[in-house]
Amino acid sequence: MSIKNNLQELKNALNKEVTLVAVSKTKPISAVQEAYNAGQRIFGENKVQEMVGKYEELPKDIKWHMIGHLQRNKIKYMAHFVDLIHGVDSFKTLKEINKQAKKHDRIIHCLLQVKIATEETKFGLTNQEINSILNNEELKTLENITISGFMGMASFTEDKTQVSKEFNSLKTFFETSKNDFNTKNIELKILSMGMSGDYKIAIKNGSNMIRVGSAIFGNRNY
Secondary structure, three states: OOHHHHHHHHHHHOOOOOEEEEEOOOOOHHHHHHHHHOOOOEEEEOOHHHHHHHHHHOOOOOEEEEOOOOOHHHHHHHOOOOOEEEEEOOHHHHHHHHHHHHHOOOOEEEEEEEOOOOOOOOOOEOHHHHHHHHOOHHHHHOOOEEEEEEEEOOOOOOOHHHHHHHHHHHHHHHHHHHHHOOOOOEEEEEEEEOOOOOHHHHHHOOOOEEEEOHHHHOOOOO
């Protein structure tokens, strides 16, 4: 099937509350343009340099999401255009995002990455570490960022029960945090969970943003 058909089939299966991020990492500009021509406007990249190159070549109404692990020294290269950063896993990173956003007189939206998987390779913060960040008085001084929600990645396993349990644990924590935190730069609205292999389970467990690549663009060449 074509990218256009894949997108249409995927969107037909989603309810309006779920935002689709088309993960275009490693894919050529022509593939992104094809998805754009089919109506997709939100794309996710996991490497800053690749995202910058695509931003420069493609239409400027695209909303670019940084979905990979973020190195603080790379933030300055995308601060003038990035729409949402998914994988923030330290207060130092938040401070650097704020610093770079301020230079461009922008507010950058961020998601805190919560570690829900059992795998050691997955990045993320514990619930306790998230609460520590959200309770940090210094956070109130960071006027050029907004913490817009949480992001989580489930374990890479065939055990759907385990995946569902991990997503559900994040949904519960998200709902609790929404009630506990609501200040000027904390607006917990986005729960980013689910990729090509598990987005259906994620949606059942409350995800309102999914990150899908291969189901749109086909298998990836790493």
